[in-house]
Amino acid sequence: MKLTENHFRILDTLYRQEISTQRQLAEQTGISLGQVNYVIKSFLEKGLVKIGNFRKNPHKIGYVYLLTPKGIEAKSRLAARFVMTKLKEYNEIREKLADRLSAIEGKNQTRIIFIGPAVVKELVDSTIRENSLNLALIGHCPSWRGLKDYDPDSFDTALLFEGSSKDARRIEQQIELASGKLVPLW
Numbered sequence: 001m002k003l004t005e006n007h008f009r010i011l012d013t014l015y016r017q018e019i020s021t022q023r024q025l026a027e028q029t030g031i032s033l034g035q036v037n038y039v040i041k042s043f044l045e046k047g048l049v050k051i052g053n054f055r056k057n058p059h060k061i062g063y064v065y066l067l068t069p070k071g072i073e074a075k076s077r078l079a080a081r082f083v084m085t086k087l088k089e090y091n092e093i094r095e096k097l098a099d100r101l102s103a104i105e106g107k108n109q110t111r112i113i114f115i116g117p118a119v120v121k122e123l124v125d126s127t128i129r130e131n132s133l134n135l136a137l138i139g140h141c142p143s144w145r146g147l148k149d150y151d152p153d154s155f156d157t158a159l160l161f162e163g164s165s166k167d168a169r170r171i172e173q174q175i176e177l178a179s180g181k182l183v184p185l186w
């Protein structure tokens with residue numbers, strides 16, 4: 001069985017918390033109860049998880065799912081693999097973003113407003129600096145509606161985080177912005 005991100009989430013949750021039911025594990029991980037049941041059974045068979053008693057009450061059997069040393073090792077390997085995968089994806093996105101910003105720079109559109117989440121705006125800003133692009137991020141709007149607060153002559157391009165060229169044209173018409181001034185980031 002190839003271990004997936006769901007497997008990691010289950011191992012990580014068992015490592016961090018005392019879990020006594022599969023339903024509780026499903027709620028904590030956001031994974032379906034059926035999937036949790038399937039994964040726990042395979043973990044028990046592979047020796048990654050064991051069931052331990054935590055109450056010595058003769059009338060109630062209390063148990064908890066515990067990671068074995070082998071389970072902790074598997075969790076660590078998965079964590080390293082997922083970090084590397086996410087870093088690779090992040091670097092690919094940064095390269096695409098740098099290419100997109102370079103294309104904008106090539107059109108001599110140097111004054112930019114970003115429309116989208118602040119965390120992505122920070123990524124755009126750092127990409128501009130790291131690639132020494134002749135661009136200035138002069139403004140930010142969480143939503144395209146905020147673009148109405150800017151004088152259209154104060155910027156060359158507004159980058160739309162979410163949306164297509166068709167969406168950009170529709171928004172330009174709604175806020176009476178010159179055609180081509182609003183472009184999708186991707």
